[in-house]
Amino acid sequence: MLVGFKFCGGCNPVYDRRAAYEKIRSDVCVRAAERGVEVSFEPVREGVRYDALLVICGCANRCASLTAYDPEAPRVYVYGEGGVSDAGLRLAALV
Numbered sequence: 001m002l003v004g005f006k007f008c009g010g011c012n013p014v015y016d017r018r019a020a021y022e023k024i025r026s027d028v029c030v031r032a033a034e035r036g037v038e039v040s041f042e043p044v045r046e047g048v049r050y051d052a053l054l055v056i057c058g059c060a061n062r063c064a065s066l067t068a069y070d071p072e073a074p075r076v077y078v079y080g081e082g083g084v085s086d087a088g089l090r091l092a093a094l095v
Contacts, residue, residue: 001037001095003028004044004073005054006064013058015081021056024078027088032095039095044069052076052094054087 007017025041032039044053044066050073055064057079066075074094078087 001032001039001051002048003039003041003052003054003091004048004050004069005041005056006044006066006069008055008057008059008062008064010058011063012061015058017056017058020078020081020084020087021054023084024054024088024091027085028091028095031088031092035095037095049073052091054078054091 029039046068050070053066053069053073053075055066055075055077057064057077060079062077062079076087076090078084
């Protein structure tokens with residue numbers, strides 16, 4: 001499974017976006033390994049087909065745009081600490 005991730009520009013972060021990404025990545029990889037599935041995360045790139053896209057926004061404005069990236073990949077948005085666990089569960093469910 002290949003997950004593309006993107007951070008917003010960081011103009012108004014209300015939580016530690018990098019820590020949120022690391023927690024989500026770790027949780028998803030552990031759950032996937034339990035099922036015998038390998039998961040890779042990479043910064044999102046144009047022209048690449050992804051199984052899912054993870055968008056880590058620093059606030060509720062959700063300004064990070066994904067219009068240039070795989071339109072068919074499911075998107076999971078995080079825009080606060082409270083959404084970190086849910087995002088990990090949603091991504092893990094796609095495995």
